[in-house]
Amino acid sequence: MDPAVADLTPDPQMLDRLAEVAVKVGLNLQPGQDLVLTAPTGALPLVRRVAAAAYRAGAGLVTPILADEGVTLARYRNAADESFDRAPGWLYKGMAEAFAGGAARMAISGDNPMLLSGEDAAKVARAGKANSLAYKPAMKHIVEHDINWSIVAYPGTAWAKQVFPDLPDAEAVDALAKAIFAASRLNEPDPVAAWQAHNAELEARQRWLTDRQFHALRYSGPGTDFTLGLADGHAWRGGASKAKNGVVCNPNIPTEEVFTTPHARRAEGTVRASKPLAHQGSLIEGIEVRFEGGAIVEAKATKGEAVLQQLLASDEGARRLGEVALVPHSSPISQSGLLFYNTLFDENAASHIALGQCYSGCFRDTSLSEEALAAAGGNSSIIHVDWMIGSAEIDIDGLDADGTATPVMRGGEWASAV
Amino acid sequence: MDPAVADLTPDPQMLDRLAEVAVKVGLNLQPGQDLVLTAPTGALPLVRRVAAAAYRAGAGLVTPILADEGVTLARYRNAADESFDRAPGWLYKGMAEAFAGGAARMAISGDNPMLLSGEDAAKVARAGKANSLAYKPAMKHIVEHDINWSIVAYPGTAWAKQVFPDLPDAEAVDALAKAIFAASRLNEPDPVAAWQAHNAELEARQRWLTDRQFHALRYSGPGTDFTLGLADGHAWRGGASKAKNGVVCNPNIPTEEVFTTPHARRAEGTVRASKPLAHQGSLIEGIEVRFEGGAIVEAKATKGEAVLQQLLASDEGARRLGEVALVPHSSPISQSGLLFYNTLFDENAASHIALGQCYSGCFRDTSLSEEALAAAGGNSSIIHVDWMIGSAEIDIDGLDADGTATPVMRGGEWASAV
Ligand SMILES: [Zn+2]
Ligand SMILES: [Zn+2]
Ligand SMILES: [Zn+2]
Ligand SMILES: [Zn+2]
Numbered sequence: 087m088d089p090a091v092a093d094l095t096p097d098p099q100m101l102d103r104l105a106e107v108a109v110k111v112g113l114n115l116q117p118g119q120d121l122v123l124t125a126p127t128g129a130l131p132l133v134r135r136v137a138a139a140a141y142r143a144g145a146g147l148v149t150p151i152l153a154d155e156g157v158t159l160a161r162y163r164n165a166a167d168e169s170f171d172r173a174p175g176w177l178y179k180g181m182a183e184a185f186a187g188g189a190a191r192m193a194i195s196g197d198n199p200m201l202l203s204g205e206d207a208a209k210v211a212r213a214g215k216a217n218s219l220a221y222k223p224a225m226k227h228i229v230e231h232d233i234n235w236s237i238v239a240y241p242g243t244a245w246a247k248q249v250f251p252d253l254p255d256a257e258a259v260d261a262l263a264k265a266i267f268a269a270s271r272l273n274e275p276d277p278v279a280a281w282q283a284h285n286a287e288l289e290a291r292q293r294w295l296t297d298r299q300f301h302a303l304r305y306s307g308p309g310t311d312f313t314l315g316l317a318d319g320h321a322w323r324g325g326a327s328k329a330k331n332g333v334v335c336n337p338n339i340p341t342e343e344v345f346t347t348p349h350a351r352r353a354e355g356t357v358r359a360s361k362p363l364a365h366q367g368s369l370i371e372g373i374e375v376r377f378e379g380g381a382i383v384e385a386k387a388t389k390g391e392a393v394l395q396q397l398l399a400s401d402e403g404a405r406r407l408g409e410v411a412l413v414p415h416s417s418p419i420s421q422s423g424l425l426f427y428n429t430l431f432d433e434n435a436a437s438h439i440a441l442g443q444c445y446s447g448c449f450r451d452t453s454l455s456e457e458a459l460a461a462a463g464g465n466s467s468i469i470h471v472d473w474m475i476g477s478a479e480i481d482i483d484g485l486d487a488d489g490t491a492t493p494v495m496r497g498g499e500w501a502s503a504v
Numbered sequence: 505m506d507p508a509v510a511d512l513t514p515d516p517q518m519l520d521r522l523a524e525v526a527v528k529v530g531l532n533l534q535p536g537q538d539l540v541l542t543a544p545t546g547a548l549p550l551v552r553r554v555a556a557a558a559y560r561a562g563a564g565l566v567t568p569i570l571a572d573e574g575v576t577l578a579r580y581r582n583a584a585d586e587s588f589d590r591a592p593g594w595l596y597k598g599m600a601e602a603f604a605g606g607a608a609r610m611a612i613s614g615d616n617p618m619l620l621s622g623e624d625a626a627k628v629a630r631a632g633k634a635n636s637l638a639y640k641p642a643m644k645h646i647v648e649h650d651i652n653w654s655i656v657a658y659p660g661t662a663w664a665k666q667v668f669p670d671l672p673d674a675e676a677v678d679a680l681a682k683a684i685f686a687a688s689r690l691n692e693p694d695p696v697a698a699w700q701a702h703n704a705e706l707e708a709r710q711r712w713l714t715d716r717q718f719h720a721l722r723y724s725g726p727g728t729d730f731t732l733g734l735a736d737g738h739a740w741r742g743g744a745s746k747a748k749n750g751v752v753c754n755p756n757i758p759t760e761e762v763f764t765t766p767h768a769r770r771a772e773g774t775v776r777a778s779k780p781l782a783h784q785g786s787l788i789e790g791i792e793v794r795f796e797g798g799a800i801v802e803a804k805a806t807k808g809e810a811v812l813q814q815l816l817a818s819d820e821g822a823r824r825l826g827e828v829a830l831v832p833h834s835s836p837i838s839q840s841g842l843l844f845y846n847t848l849f850d851e852n853a854a855s856h857i858a859l860g861q862c863y864s865g866c867f868r869d870t871s872l873s874e875e876a877l878a879a880a881g882g883n884s885s886i887i888h889v890d891w892m893i894g895s896a897e898i899d900i901d902g903l904d905a906d907g908t909a910t911p912v913m914r915g916g917e918w919a920s921a922v
Pocket of ligand 2: 409440470471472
């Protein structure tokens with residue numbers, strides 16, 4: 087029942103730096119602001135440091151909500167079938183209330199990505215769906231960017247062993263920790279200043295793309311011949327962004343992507359994933375899908391196809407796209423050559439698209455009604471799952487409504503300077 | 505920031521037995537019932553086993569809400585002054601909603617009883633008060649016994665070192681674990697059957713006391729000359745009890761006491777505590793108080809008097825009594841001779857009284873309105889703090905309204921068989 091591997095604590099000084107970056111850059115936590123902090127129990131050494139950094143920044147109250155993998159496994163191995171349609175709605179409603187009351191939100195990611203790989207895929211999907219539905223009122227405050235929020239990573243031992251299966255535990259944790267710390271820019275003499283410079287670069291790239299207002303993007307490469315409409319009035323985002331509460335935060339630490347909202351009813355052609363997708367403890371490999379009228383009408387995978395089909399069946403919007411993101415193949419995370427089995431990292435290693443819910447903040451007008459959002463092409467779903475389609479072999483053109491093409495990426499790199 | 509002592513896991517097989525007794529006897533969890541489980545992070549080995557036992561018993565969903573001592577210390581050492589008046593009301597409102605929806609509640613107790621002994625007593629008191637106020641809507645379901653609930657104990661390392669300061673860590677954990685397991689009746693061949701027999705004994709004692717309907721109890725002993733009115737229509741309780749949802753549970757594992765509601769406006773005389781009181785990380789020793797008209801009008805302590813005064817100032821009801829409990833001096837926990845620094849154990853080592861909130865279930869009519877409850881003598885407060893006044897030197901008489909005395913205890917033991 088206890089997790090198979092004992093948790094090892096990485097370099098405490100670097101964890102202190104990570105906590106500082108998480109609170110100052112990731113959240114930009116304001117004096118007096120409360121913080122709701124979710125994390126796996128294995129990440130407690132970072133949870134404690136984030137709490138300390140938040141209080142030093144003047145936090146009102148830091149409330150950790152800890153999830154334990156041992157408890158999760160106890161459920162899959164002992165619970166009655168009916169259990170898998172249940173979710174703690176009372177807790178999520180409470181979180182929604184905290185966000186509505188102005189609390190910031192931090193998620194520490196560091197779970198064992200393969201935790202549920204041996205469990206019944208149908209139960210995993212049902213539990214995931216029940217959870218997503220119950221979490222929706224809280225998630226709304228995140229996707230609509232009402233508050234400052236951020237995700238950071240902690241090198242949990244099981245995760246480290248997944249990324250570095252051939253290393254002994256302590257060395258695997260050390261290697262993953264180093265990769266996380268580097269990608270989070272903690273090796274810079276002044277990490278906060280390094281993040282400011284990086285945010286400025288991402289902002290210039292966004293502005294160029296938003297000013298173009300491409301009607302669609304066309305992807306070509308091995309197994310991929312795909313045209314993806316962009317939503318009407320879309321705006322590209324990335325790096326720092328201003329929440330509706332006025333606080334400029336960095337929702338992802340690390341981040342290398344610029345992204346926007348695709349048009350949910352305009353996507354045609356075939357796409358091949360360029361990396362495996364780790365989803366709720368399962369690995370889906372060799373994904374190939376075909377789009378018609380914005381929806382996936384055919385999907386296969388060489389491994390984990392059942393999980394993929396469950397995912398696509400989550401709801402109507404699960405077969406349509408809610409995000410398109412561009413990441414140059416030369417990005418530091420891409421160049422590490424690692425498969426992290428964790429979206430926070432893998433989505434910053436390659437251009438990607440996401441199934442499911444769109445970000446309403448990815449529009450020039452960020453106060454669109456739900457109806458206006460849907461009319462402009464914004465997708466709605468209980469899921470949001472990123473998968474990687476970029477590589478050194480992918481070319482991307484921006485298409486105007488009349489078909490005029492502008493090179494955006496060539497061989498996985500930006501086609502022009504900004 | 506990480507706790508000073510590493511946590512050690514006691515005998516896994518005994519933890520499995522404890523989890524089983526907690527779920528079957530403590531909660532008597534019903535098939536399909538959800539469970540909200542609070543615990544310190546150090547108790548994870550038991551949390552996981554309780555989750556597994558609950559799911560084996562058919563639980564709907566088990567939701568652990570874990571508190572971390574490192575995060576608590578991070579607050580006391582880094583937070584702005586204003587932080588200490590804040591509490592996670594959104595979380596407690598959520599818990600209240602879970603209880604209203606039929607979830608059972610288990611608390612695992614195993615915290616470091618001295619965690620906050622070095623912190624500012626005023627801040628500790630303010631944080632405690634803010635928390636009690638915010639928790640009141642959830643606590644109401646517990647004190648009014650709407651649902652089945654239970655508290656069990658886990659031998660956390662810091663707690664074990666407090667009880668056995670002269671033993672090395674592993675031996676201290678082992679010694680405390682043995683004491684917890686023995687008091688929880690896990691050494692019996694069939695612990696569930698042993699609990700049934702114990703509950704039957706406690707029930708016979710309660711019935712005798714409730715049938716007498718004493719007007720008051722009179723305590724005499726060293727430093728104690730005290731007459732305590734009992735509430736009108738009071739009923740003695742102890743051991744198993746039936747919640748309003750119809751489920752018979754054991755709210756405390758272990759338990760040796762029978763208890764009822766005193767009259768909040770009838771208590772006269774002086775009382776000397778027979779043991780130190782561990783409260784929110786501080787130790788209060790040598791308590792002596794004087795009552796007039798039901799309220800404490802004078803209070804002193806040889807150590808921790810500031811904490812005691814803060815406690816009494818929590819609200820109007822904090823100076824009045826909400827519980828009176830009788831425990832024979834020969835009870836197994838008393839005979840262990842240990843000071844546990846934990847109410848769950850220490851209150852079962854000696855007769856005691858509690859400052860603050862009464863249990864509305866300790867009346868013959870358990871559906872009294874709030875007004876009727878107050879009129880009958882039931883006290884209301886944001887606190888409920890037990891302190892020990894029993895010993896081998898205490899005599900207790902039951903007094904009728906006309907002053908007729910019936911011996912209840914002599915030299916700390918029951919004066920008559922039932
Ligand atoms: Zn993305
Ligand atoms: Zn995404
Ligand atoms: Zn008691
Ligand atoms: Zn009590």
